[in-house]
Amino acid sequence: MSRFIKKTVRELPSSGIRKFFDLASGMKDIISLGVGESDFVTPWHIREACVYSLERGYTNYTSNGGLPELRQEISNYLDRKYEVGYEPFSEILVTVGVSEAIDIALRCVLEPGDEVIIPEPSFVSYKPCTIMAGGIPRTVPTLEANNFKLLPHDLKNSINPRSKVLIMCYPNNPTGAIMNKEELLEIARLAEEHDLLVISDEIYSELTYNGEHVSFASLPGMKERTVLLNGFSKAFAMTGWRIGYAAAPADVIDAMLKIHQYTIMCAPITGQMAALEALKKGETEVKKMAENFDQRRNLMVNGLNQVGLTCFEPEGAFYAFPSIKTTGLDSLTFCENLLKEEGVAVVPGNVFGDCGEGYVRCSYAASVSQISEALDRIERFIKGCRKKKGICATT
């Protein structure tokens, strides 16, 4: 029936992660460093609050924008943590994860042919969502030499009269890069100069290990051109609940709400009840988890560097993004061979954009013993690679 499928979707490549997933999920006894979610289970008080809400019969629709109490708490949280003020009922929209928010934000601003600037390596959905919304993605490579930060100079070179949106994702998946206030200010200046709308995906904002996260919307004059996206998945270990939110000036939220109300109606109430509990009482748990990630980050980065995969020190999220260039293998071959020979799953860097070639993403959301064992196996694998390379060179 493929003749019925429209061209844009037919030509859209399926996610590279998907292919690798199929390969990995058929194997037994593997250690996975390929997971894009926390290894913590949602804290019990949050799960318990959700069960209690079910017992009390909260099984209905909520208002399109989300539970009023939840939007109020989100507003308080954003103000308290990042010093950005949003009116809870006209400037905040509760969505089905940040994923939905990315989609509807792009759909309500892009005219056919509008360009969206996407720094890469980056999360896999920005590009396809842009294409499906009729826009044209213009990717900007970020480099290890610059700590995977977006340089103003590179941004400037990618701007043209068709540029409309800039997508920012810091702390970054997959590199773990963050951007500090001074660096963001330079980006903000360019956004202003060229009248760009900035969609800032700050889902990893609670997981920074070197100073507090700076929200793009908190920069002078930026609230008026920013759609701030955040959610509960990473900070509160709530990926499967699918609750995120968008915060933006009322006219943008109003437009997003139109698409949201006709396609989603509202985010599931059970998840919203859990999110409410998370914001009210979850702060201690978030801190504990972040501290725990920080320790494992040190273990992972140090270990990778020791086995000979040079690794930039990530300052946020829960990923390390080491270079595998010394092995002489491309990312996909490296990952496939590592999986087959040593049973360790990591993700090829190029699924996050072409400039991710030569890198792999290793998640440290795994136990200390798993990380240590995985590092041993990676070391053995790399020694094997070197040997083979040596043999090839001599013959």
Add this chain to the structure above:
Amino acid sequence: MEDIKIRLLQVLEQNHRVSTKTLATMLKVSEEEVKEMIKEMEEAKIILGYVTLVDWGKTGDNDNVTAVIDVKVTPQRDVGFDTIAERICRFPEVKSVYLMSGGYDLSVMIEGTSMKKVAFFVAEKLATLENVQSTATHFVLKKYKQDGITFEDDEKDHRLVVSP
């Protein structure tokens, strides 16, 4: 106390088998510093010991019974409950002793090879101590969770092997 020591204690409290080398990497200090801090805290009796939580029931040849005993005692002038508590602590059968608020004074946990032996211990050794007014013995039927660890934990990792 210094932040680094607290973080070290938090890791050790969860798992004391993590090597000093790994601890040093995790906490971003040198291995020597880790060893030094551990030694210092052992000497200061901040770290009192390293125990392994064993589910003896699974070994098949251990039918030990555990009892929790509520003990009412008469506090003594100047020393309060301390002298009597320290005395109770000396018995090797005694696993833990806590001073409690509420209806009784000391909560004493005892382990013995049979119910009879525990009962005799209470009747002969504990109840007869001077200043002990009364005892109430409760036998443990099943342990579900101890020191933060659940005995039959079947929580698996449900995550997909690879995800974006």
